[in-house]
Amino acid sequence: MKKWIHRAVPLTIAVSMMVPLLAACSKGQGNTDTKTERVLRIATSMGFGDDDYFRQQFTEVFEFANPNIKIEMVQTMDDKYRYGYGRMAPGEKMPDPLEQLKKAMEGDNPPDVVMVNYEQLNDLVSSNLLTQLDPKIAQDKFDVSDYVPAVIDGIKKQGDGKLYALSPTFYSSALIYNKKMFDEAGVPYPKDGMTWDETFDLARRVAKGEGDNRKYGFAFSPYSGGDLFYSMDIYTAPLQLRVFDDKGEKMTVDSDQWEKVWKTMVQLNNEKIMPPVQDPRQMKERMMSTNPEDFNPFQHDDFLSSRVAMTIIGYGQIDQIVNANKSAANIKGFTPIDWNVVSLPTHQEAPGVGGYIGMNGIMGINAKAQNPDDAWKFIKFINGEDWARLKSKSNQQLVSRKKYLKPKDGLDFNIEAFAKLAPANRQDDYKIYREKQNIYQVRDIGRNVFQEVLQGKTGARDALKKWQSQGDAALQQLKDNPNAQIDMGAATAVPIAK
Template identity: 55%
Template sequence: MKRKIIPVALTLTMLVPTTMACTKSDSEDDKSERVLRVATSMDYGDEGEYFRQQFTEIFEFANPNIKIEYIPTSDNRMRMGIGLKEGEKMQDPFVKLKEIMAGENPPDVVMFNLTEMRELVEENLLEPLDARISKEKFDTSDIVPAVMDGLKSASTDGKLYALSPTFSSSALIYNRKMFDQAGVPYPTDNMTWDQVFDLARRVSTGEGDKRVYGFNFFSQGYADFMSASQIYAGPLGLQTFDEKGEKLLVDSDQWEKVWATLIQLEKDKVIPGQPDYNNPESMKLRQPSEDNPFAYHDFLSGRLAMSIMQYGELSQIDNANKNAANYKNFTPVEYNAVTMPSHPEQPGVVANIGLNGVMGINAKAGNAADAWKFLKFINGEDWARAKGKNNYQMVSRKKYIKPKEGSDLHMEAFLNVKPLLDNPNEMYKIYREKPYIFQVYDLGRTEYMDAVKGNKSIREALKSWQTKGDVMLQQMKDNPNMNGGNVMAVPAAG
């Protein structure tokens, strides 16, 4: 998804009165020039331009005496197209972040992925924020519960170690007109996956190029089963790899049931099939043309009644609707949202909530006071008010999460869900250590297609994937510095 940078001039203007008032009441020492060092495990480039635009520019304007020093931890060679030398292993940016946090001249503020926070907390690298929040009466009651739950999930002592000014969330988006034409009731909040699939069957209609699918996990036809299975099965706690990433765990009754559900939906033409990129004829339907400029987008093209979408994706629909007169044969899409479906075993729990800008104070910070000042600023009401109209991310303060003017979008659909706290998506850490492990997924895709086509039973396909995948994982273990081109062909299961 393309990142959209909010014009800074407007947001600065909105914040000046409040921030200037605060400056006048501060002590004389607050006017002294100081440096606030910020480090992150994420790749924003050596200068952190996007990081500054997204998080620090307004703060720097309001606090001209505080200079932000950005400390990159990512090796940018791959981003710049520069390969590694033979036998060389790229340093893990998270490992580097921990090293500089504990080293000399450490950063004051650290930004990290939510999945990394527990490790930082366990190693006592972060300062608890509770005492500062209590002392300054910093109000967190308006922060979206799902955000707070996610932030607290890394703590075993009940304390809060980080804040997150924005987050991303998904909902079930549906085309009202399609349901009206089919005489089927609209979906509602808090449905189970089975209820959504049943509803999708009722609204699916037509054949061939005129087929209307009732549901897809994605809006643009890329129904990759691996990503879909993570969305669907993630809340059930199913894992693909063991904790060390050395063995597959897919030859199981649980995974067989997940595959059976997804494959049956595809066979019944309730969801679109896997795209065949090697078959030009099958791809023609999704080639944009003057008659159908949104052919690549199943929801905008009227081929899809329901889809899981992130809040940021809705801007594309809104923009298309706004400029409908400029597109031949395009009819504006009337849509709304309900909460993502969940499993009865985990009601309301979904895998599609992400916290953006998770930041804490380094336990060894040399400038902890300004670090807290910064965190308080970007997680406060003024910042949320300025950023609240961002079309791609949602601010964490509920007060400033509102539908666009003239829209009746059910915004609560993005808020009234529970984050997947014990995240079974173990791939984040494993991928850092084994960046080419995605090739094991490619084996799974091949086996999945064999099961769809009936070349193998579902369990046979899973067994074959596990056998071949274990061989490839052993190769990676034996040759930890191997690159993608060095992974050997895996023999078929005998």
């Protein structure tokens, strides 16, 4: 489950920016009674009640514009789970936050509005716990035609073509590239709509040099300490490659498709198209031993250090690049980067589908809401044009309305690249990880055998067979005792299946 990104929205908002928001609340917003005091109850799938970030991000302006409506955050989880497993009793299993939310939605004093993760939305829809929004949208002539297709279509996919929620913001990734490195190699810049194969071919053409002077063509992450096994999730997710079956009881990695993926990654690694992964401990030692006068804060960022021509970044990382360029004169050894972004590469088997595209603020109306009118008023408010205009100036995430999807601070780059692809559906795996909280350990087995392939100790298919066998043994352990830590010794004792 995604954690909140604690970025406070300024508490003081200019009166001039509040005027259109107040006007929006007074026209066509359902219940127009502005005097009677009412309570609007909101619950999130995190379940921890009052949260400063939530209020600053979503409710602060609404409460200012509607002083007669009191926002009450509903707590559905015990506070001890907020701080991790350290405060839990030995063997205690954390309650499923989504199940706790569903209980609250059907309880005696249910929340009116619920906020969930993208992967959770379909569960609530199929359980008939949410109110369909299409009739309300049509009745109030609430315009959603300006929504980013990836957002609105992604939400509809979770509701069998219907809208049961809206999301005012989203987060996404794109492919960033260093123009100078392409110019020096005489290679054309990347473009929107490339396939992964086309991207890797460009990377081969721009990679050059040897040893410490090597220039690499592509990296899944700009950070030198990244782990290729986990970083390549963005490559495998659109292919719907599964590690387990639907029940999380049998492995599914001994397949031709998985073999093709691993061979592709190993080939890129062996050809030195991607930078080698650096040991985080060695990176720390080098950092501590560096003369303060020679310290480069970006020495472990392959993109800002101009060691890699293309890499994948999230929209929130743009600020780091912009700030680095602004401060270039004060950073020894750093050269400003001339850059732009294009949409993430896609697979021919899954056109138009990206990897890391998510939504922040997916909110729907509880089917048993006690105050459905104000619930719809609230959802319309934070998904309206005025809210989008305000947040586009201060929010590090992207607003869902295309009209306000523009670069900030006078920058000029291809911001539409972040909004071109539909989200990859990870519904089945999300459900498994939610129900079997220790199953992540089975992926660690895969990481270990993948390292053997990278080191040339074994072939890709044999390694996958090993993961399949060891993983099946580990899954059996979890089936016998869902709360148990997997006995890796027993798992690794299983022979490779022939």
